[in-house]
Amino acid sequence: MLTRREFLQATAVGALAVSCPPRLLGAKYDLLLKGGRVIDPSQGVNRIMDVAIGGGRIAALERNIPVADATEALDVRGKLVTPGLIDIHSHVQDPAMPPAHCLSTGVTSQVDAGSRGADNVGDLVEIARSAPNRVRIFLNLARRGLGGGEGELLNFENADAAAARRAIEASRDVIIGIKARLSRTVAGERDLDAVRRAHEVTVPLDLPLMVHVGQTASPMPAILALLRRGDIVTHMYAPPPNGILDESGRVFREVREARRRGIWFDIGNGRNNHITWEVAERAIQQDFLPDTISSDLTAPGLTTRVFDFPTVLSKFLLLGMPLEKVIACATVNAARAVPAFNGLGTLRKGVPADIAVFELRQGDFEFVDNLDTKRTGHQKLVASAVITGGKRVR
Numbered sequence: 001m002l003t004r005r006e007f008l009q010a011t012a013v014g015a016l017a018v019s020c021p022p023r024l025l026g027a028k029y030d031l032l033l034k035g036g037r038v039i040d041p042s043q044g045v046n047r048i049m050d051v052a053i054g055g056g057r058i059a060a061l062e063r064n065i066p067v068a069d070a071t072e073a074l075d076v077r078g079k080l081v082t083p084g085l086i087d088i089h090s091h092v093q094d095p096a097m098p099p100a101h102c103l104s105t106g107v108t109s110q111v112d113a114g115s116r117g118a119d120n121v122g123d124l125v126e127i128a129r130s131a132p133n134r135v136r137i138f139l140n141l142a143r144r145g146l147g148g149g150e151g152e153l154l155n156f157e158n159a160d161a162a163a164a165r166r167a168i169e170a171s172r173d174v175i176i177g178i179k180a181r182l183s184r185t186v187a188g189e190r191d192l193d194a195v196r197r198a199h200e201v202t203v204p205l206d207l208p209l210m211v212h213v214g215q216t217a218s219p220m221p222a223i224l225a226l227l228r229r230g231d232i233v234t235h236m237y238a239p240p241p242n243g244i245l246d247e248s249g250r251v252f253r254e255v256r257e258a259r260r261r262g263i264w265f266d267i268g269n270g271r272n273n274h275i276t277w278e279v280a281e282r283a284i285q286q287d288f289l290p291d292t293i294s295s296d297l298t299a300p301g302l303t304t305r306v307f308d309f310p311t312v313l314s315k316f317l318l319l320g321m322p323l324e325k326v327i328a329c330a331t332v333n334a335a336r337a338v339p340a341f342n343g344l345g346t347l348r349k350g351v352p353a354d355i356a357v358f359e360l361r362q363g364d365f366e367f368v369d370n371l372d373t374k375r376t377g378h379q380k381l382v383a384s385a386v387i388t389g390g391k392r393v394r
Contacts, residue, residue, distance in 0.1 A: 027068075027069060027070055027071045028052070028054065028059070028069045028070070029052040029053060029054045029059050029060070029065075029069055029070040029071065030053050030054050030055070030070065030071050030072065030390060031052070031053040031070060031071070031072050031073070031074065031353075031387070031390065031392065032050060032051070032052050032053070032065060032067060032069065032070035032072070032073040032074070033050060033051040033052075033053075033073075033074050033076050033081055033355065033357070033387075034050050034065070034067060034073050034074065034075055034076060034077070035048065035050065035075060035076060035077035036048070036049070036050075036051075036076035036077065036078075036079045036080065036081035036357065037079070037080050037081065038051060038061065038080075038081045038082075038347065039080055039081070039082050039323065039324055039327050040061075040082065040083060040331075040332075040346060040347040040348075041324055041325075041327055041328035041331065041332050041333075042083070042328075042331070042332035042345060042346035042347075042348065043061075043346065043347070043348060045061070045347070046324055048063070049061055049062060049063055049081075050062060050063065050064065050065040051081055051347060051355065052065050052069070052070060053353040053355075053387070053390045054390075055390065056352060056353055056389045056390035056391070057349075057350055057351060057352055057353050057390065058347050058348060058349050058350065058351055058352075058353050059349065060349065061347055061348075061349065074357075074385065074392070076357050076385070078359075079357050079358060079359055079360075079384060079385075080357065080358040080359075080360055080381075081347075081355060081356075081357050082106075082327050082331060082347075082355070082356050082357075082358065083331040083332070083344070083345050083346050083347050083354060083355065083356070084106065084107070084108025084109060084133075084331075084344075084345075084354030084355055084356050084386070084387070084388060085105075085106045085107045085108065085109075085309055085310075085313075085330045085331065085356055086107070086108070086109045086110065086330060086331060086334035086335055086338070086341055086344060086345050087102065087107045087109075087110040087111070087294050087295050087297070087309050087330070087334070088110070088111045088113070088210075088232070088266060088292055088294045088334050088337060088338050089111060089113040089210070089234050089266060089267075089268045089294035089295065089296045090102065090107075090110045090111065090112060090113065090294065090295055090296065090297045090309075091112055091113070091114075091115045091146075091296070091297065091298045091299075092110070092112050092115070092124075092127060092131075092135060093112065093115040093116060093123070093124050093127070093146075094298065094299040096299035096302070097297065097298060097299040097301075097302060098127075098131075099127065099131035099132060099133050099135050100131075100132050100133075101302075102133065102297070102308075102309065103131075103132055103133040103386060103388065103393060103394075104383065104386065104393070104394050105308040105309055105310055105383045105386075106309065106310060106356030106357075106358065106383040106386050107133060107309050108133050108134060108354035108355075108356070108386070108388045109133060109134040109135075109136075109334075109335075109341055109344055109345075109354065110133065110134070110135055110136075111135075111136050111137065111138055111176070111177075111338060112124060112127075112128070112135065112136070112137050112138065113138045113179045113210055113234070113268075113294075113296070114138055114139070114140040114141075114145060114146065114179030114180075114181065114210070114212070115140065115145055115146050115147075116137070116139065116140060116144075116145040116146070116147065117139060117140040117141070117142045117143045117144050117145035117147075117148065117152075117158075117163075117164070117167075118139065118143050118160065118163035118164050118166065118167035119143040119144050119163070120144055120145060120147055121137065121139060121145070121167050121171070121175070124137055125137065125171045125174055125175070128174040129173075129174060132388070132393065133388055134341075134344075134354075134388075135174070136174055136175070136176045136338070136340050136341075137171075137174050137175045137176065137177075138175075138176065138177040138178060138179040138208075138210050139164055139167055139168060139175050139177070139178055139179065140152065140178075140179050140180075140181075141153070141159050141164060141178055141179065141180040141194060141197060141198050141201075142158040142159060143158050143160050143163055144158070150185060150186065151185055151186050151187075151188070152181070152186060153180075153181065153186055153187040153188070153190065153194055154186070154187070154188050156190050156193065156194075159180075159193075159194060159197045159198075161197055161198075161200040161201050164178065164201045165201055165204075165205070168201070168205060168207070176207060176208075176338065176339070176340040177202065177207045177208040177209065177210060177338070177340075178198045178201050178202050178207065178208075178209050178210070179209075179210045179211075179212065180194045180195065180197075180198045180209065180210070180211050180212065181194075181211075181212040182194055182195070182211055182212055182213055182216045182218075182223065183212065183213075183214055183215045183216055183273075184215055184216060184217045185215070186212075187216075187217070188217065189217045190217075191216045191217055191218050191223065192218055192222060192223065192226060195209070195211060195223065195226045195227065196226065198211075199226075199228065202228075202231075203228070207339075208230045208231055208232055208337075208338065208339065209227070209228070209231045209232070210231070210232040210233075210234055210266075211223065211227070211231065211232070211233055211234070212234055212235055212268070213233055213234070213235050213236070213238060213242075213243070214235045214238025214239070214242070214243060214273055214274060215238065215239075215240075215241060215242065215273055216241075216242045217242075218242065219242050220242055220243060220244055220252055220254070220255065221252055221254035221255075224254050224255065224257075224258040224263065225254070227258060227261075227263050229261060229262030229263070230262060230263075230264070230339070231263055231264070232263070232264040232265075232266050232292075232337060233258075233263060233264065233265050233266065234266040234267070234268035234294065234296070235266075235267075235268045235270065235273075235274040235275070235296075236265040236266060236267060236268075236283075236290060237267065237274075237275045237276065237279045237280040237283060237290075238273060238274050238275065238276075238279065239273060239276045239278070239279055239370075239371075243279060244265075244279075244283060244288070245279060245282060245283065249282050250286065251283055251286050251288045255288070256288070259291070264291045264292060264337045265288075265290055265291050265292075266290060266291065266292040266293070266294050266337070267290050267292070267293045267294055267312070267329075268294050268295075268296040269293075269294070269295050269296050269297075269305070269306050269312045269315070269370075270295075270296030270298075270301065270305075270306065270370065271296075271298070271300065271301050271304060271305045271306060271370060272370060273370055274296060274370050275369055275370050276369045276370060276371055276373070277319075277369045277373055277375060280319055280369075281319065284319055284320065284321070289321060289325065290316075290329055291329065291333050291337065292329050292330070292333050292334045292337050293312060293313055293316060293326065293329040293330050294309075294312075294330075294334075295308070295309045295312045297309065305368055305369075305370060305372070309330070310358065310380075310381040310382060310383055311367070311380070311381075313326050313327075313329075313330055313381055314365070314367065314377060314379060314380045314381050315367050315377070316329075317377060317379045317381075318367055318375060318376075318377030318378075318379075323360075331345035331346070332345040332346055333345070352388075352389055352390075353387055353388075353389065353390040354387065354388050354389070355385075355386070355387040356383060356385075356386055356387075357383070357384050357385035357386070357387075358381045358382060358383055358384060359381070359382045359384050360379055360380075360381060361379065361380045361381075361382055362378060362379060363378065363380070364376050364377075364378060365377050365378070365379075365380045
């Protein structure tokens with residue numbers, strides 16, 4: 001990173017100017033990102049521009065902002081500059097997968113989706129409040145969350161709406177929704193009851209419900225019929241049984257109708273029975289693309305199938321999605337899907353300066369789905385700088 005002093009020295013400005021403190025020289029900005037390809041789908045921006053930061057917020061998005069206007073400048077020529085990534089499905093309860101790691105890959109905001117329930121959410125609340133990035137929580141409908149075992153709703157008494165409401169009311173600053181896992185191994189035959197029970201919490205509190213689908217007892221149309229505007233379906237490209245495709249491989253009419261009703265469809269890459277190349281390709285070929293892309297990253301996922309959020313995004317470049325749409329799924333669309341992130345996912349003037357800078361590497365890169373089926377892509381996003389709240393953290 002160039003300081004303003006170093007820039008002036010490099011351009012042979014006189015000794016008097018160099019010796020003056022930057023603020024006395026009239027620097028308008030704290031930090032300037034210079035010469036990158038800015039991709040901000042919220043504003044339809046995809047071109048070479050400069051981004052200026054002042055007071056922790058975006059101060060200007062323009063071409064050819066003078067370096068002398070900033071206290072510090074970062075040369076990002078040849079790189080992509082995007083809003084900070086928003087990962088709406090991750091898991092940060094494990095000390096081996098801290099929010100700081102996610103931040104280092106460009107994730108300036110994220111949701112822990114269901115790691116903890118009402119009985120044990122306290123440690124996760126503290127993690128969220130002390131995280132270096134913006135971490136929020138979807139409380140698991142089951143009282144002990146994932147800590148209650150793989151089948152946390154097989155004993156349906158664990159789906160305690162009153163306990164969930166109490167937990168949310170005690171931590172409204174960070175608990176922003178409910179997560180319900182509906183797979184047969186988790187909820188048995190009571191997946192529809194789980195949706196109804198979760199709505200006993202989310203509807204009165206005006207919060208979103210995220211449902212984990214794939215391999216459910218009930219068919220997808222029956223689940224979607226119960227969902228409300230603003231609810232989120234994660235693992236949208238899960239393999240059969242009871243995914244978004246019918247027996248002939250066509251996207252269910254009810255799936256498209258649900259999207260029109262305001263239901264969000266999210267990826268949740270994860271590791272187990274959540275996404276296959278075949279289902280993803282069939283849906284994309286029928287123009288049923290994700291609204292949001294998320295990682296479902298856990299500590300084990302750091303070394304298998306997921307790795308990090310930019311790697312998950314790169315899979316969708318392999319699948320043929322345009323770069324701008326991929327970035328939208330991890331920025332502005334994610335902010336719209338999670339009301340607590342309203343106004344983020346953008347580089348508009350005045351918003352918090354959460355920014356990710358990426359190399360878009362060219363070459364041959366191996367990617368895998370949840371069946372460990374290998375495919376080779378030719379582009380990969382790799383974070384090279386991250387700024388949150390106007391401060392560079394990488």
